[in-house]
Amino acid sequence: MSVRKFFSRIINWELWNFNVIYAPISPVWLWYAIRSRAFWFFTPSNPTIDFGGFEGEGKKEMYDQLPPEFIPRTIYIKHDEAFNKVLHILKQSGFEYPFVVKPDVGMKGILFRVIENEQQLKKYHERIPVEYIVQEKVDYPVEVSVFYYRYPWEKKGVVSGFIHKELLQVEGDGKNTLRQLIAEHPRAKYRLEEMEHRHQHRYERILPRGEVFYLSYAGNHNRGAKFTNLHHHIDDRLVEVFDRLSHYNESFFYGRYDIKTTSIEDLKQGKNFMILEFNGAGAEPNHIYDCNMSLGRAYGVILKHWKVLYRISRYNNRQGVPYWSFRKGRAYLRAAKKHFRLLEQFD
Incomplete structure (x- = not known):
């Protein structure tokens, strides 16, 4: 890595390792566990998803609990x-x-x-x-993420985050090879090892002018997708759409929906959209990224969501939803991490 890229990583907190970003505020997470007298205090947040949807849950159990007309x-x-x-x-x-x-x-x-x-x-x-x-x-042209939560004792929820996703891609100019386009791309240039693993066999190809080449089809910050904040589009109509989804099984109270739709307006009208994923307690409020947000402000957003997660989980527990035992959660998490390590070997 060049000196310039190294210092870019140091200056731009969004490029830091996940554990480095979260380490300074981890005592707050521990405090919620102490207050709950449960290490896995978040498990009652979404009662019908394993581990509250924090990690390791299957997509089938998630899809089975959402309106079928909105599932691919x-x-x-x-x-x-x-x-x-x-x-x-x-x-x-x-x-x-x-x-x-x-x-x-x-x-x-x-x-x-x-x-x-x-x-x-x-x-x-x-x-x-x-x-x-x-x-x-799903070939709908607009991909978005919507962070939504609803306190179980309330009918109306909150859309706290709304972003547009642009997949990691380069556009040909008729001159440069794919290797050169990747090296000059503002996000892909920090992922050269991954890009070489995936696209080395195409590196010397010269893309025609205007041709778009997708470096990744996954709309994740982890995979280099670009996020654009759509917070100004949040209104009562958008909230109503996700209230209906939340009330469909009365068990999804906290998390992030990844969606494809024909347009923002259609999504607000509750039509022409498909839910690709629902991520529960482990969902990151990804509207902190690509918004010129300071690290301090990003911490404020994360801590606000953790407090919401704690309050929802505590309420559901008092209604009879048990916290997972330490032993059960540890075994589940170990199995999930072993599973993901296996996947990474084959990716």
Whole structure:
């Protein structure tokens, strides 16, 4: 890494390691655990999701609790299934290329792929070591994240964060190779090892002028997506849409929805949108990124959300939703981390 890039990482807190960012405020998290007399104080926050949706929950349990008309068509594939049977299942389900594949239990865009043909699917199926999902590719042009919470004793919730996502991409100029475009990209240049792993076989390709090449299809900050704050678009109509989603099963009180839609206006009207993910207690308020926000202000946003999470969890516990025991939570988290380490080896 060049000296210039090194100092850019030092100055820009958004490029810091996750643990480095959160270390100074971790005592607040511990304080909530002490007040709750439960190390895993957040587990009652979303009562019908394992571990409150903090980590390690399956997508199937999440999709099963959301309105089916707002979920992309999805099927579940066992990784050790015979490939011919997989093709038969896809045909019976009416799937056509391209479509999306990802682990049922995954995070940070690990092993998320867009499959264009049978050869790619075969390679993915033979490689992935866990159960995965095949999902209809949603081609709505606008991808957003909406952070929403609702206190269980209230009917109306709060949309605290609303951002637009732009996938990590470069645009060809008819002159430079993909390698050169990546090296000059404001975000991709900090991810050269990842870019080389994924795209080295295309590095010397010169993209025609105007051609867009997606370096990652995952709309995560962890995968280099660009976020634009849409806070000024938050209004009662938007809140009403997510109130209805929250009341659908009366169990999703805190988390972030990742959504594709035809337009912001359509989303506010409750139409033409699909929910790609719901992330529960472990969801980061990602509207702190790409908004020229100081680290101090970002800490204020995070701490506000932690307080909300604590209050929701405490209330649900008093209504009879138990906290997970330390032993149960530790075992669950260890299994989840082991699972993710396995995924990272194959990503």
